[in-house]
Amino acid sequence: MALSFDDxxxxxxxxGFHQYGREAVSQLEHALQCAQLAEQAGETAATIAAALLHDLGHLLAPGGDTAEQDDLHQYVALPFLRGLLPDAVLEPIRLHVDAKRYxxxxxxxxWETLSxxxxxxxVLQGGAYTVPEAEQFARQPFAQEAIRLRxxxxxxxxxxxxxxHLAHYLGITRSVARDLPPLRGNDIAAGQAAQLA
Known part of the structure; x- marks a missing residue:
């Protein structure tokens, strides 16, 4: 089921008030700080939205935010956000863990700068890439946005x-969604079929 902005x-x-893994901030604090850094850097609205939502998978995963999910959280939110937000938001989210490996x-x-x-x-996320893997990663669409998000x-x-406040960044995120082309009947049917598959 797709999420709404209210969700x-x-x-x-x-x-979001749960602690962010083993860090000294909450999930919400981390999301807001990440979005703030993106905004201060002059990123597009889509990249700011990706910064806000990049760890939403932690909040959607069964059992909450645990270390065992660190290798999957970047994928968990995508089915819930697809259709609401464009690839310019979703792809940096999907790639932000791989950007660390890169x-x-x-x-x-x-590596020494990481907490x-x-x-x-x-380690759970697969470790550092080999050089050929890193080069392949960098050739993907939205890889550079994912690296900056990282x-x-x-x-x-x-x-x-x-x-x-959260409302500020949700407003930016909503503005990205409004830029999506309107869904046609065939697109809606295809999306429903994909959710049932």
Missing amino acids: IDHLLSTR LCTMEPGY LASQQSL RYDDHAKVPGLATP
Whole structure:
């Protein structure tokens, strides 16, 4: 079942108060800080929305945010968001874990900058890429957006940091959704069939 913006608001406003893994911030604080960093960097509305929602899978996964889900959370939210948001939001979300694997290979010293929790989760996520894997990753559409999202993700872990309210970033996210072309009857039927498959 697809999420609505009210559902996303509810998830982040309620389950978002859970601690973000082993970090010193909550899921909501992390999401807002990540979106704020993207906004301050002058990113598009789609990338800001991806920054806000990149870890929504943690809040949707059965059992909540556990280390065992660190290798899957980037995929969990996608079926719930597809149809609501464009690929320019969904693809950076899907690729943000792989972007960490990429940076660990291609940027000397990157691994040492990661928090201990992020270093530990990297093992569950498949470890650093080989050079050919990293090069293949970089050729994918939205890989560069995912790499920038990854950097915001890495820095969005500051206890007590002031950010704009959730409503501000949900407004930006809604503006991206409004840019979607209207669904035609065939598209709706195809989407329903895909959900049943």
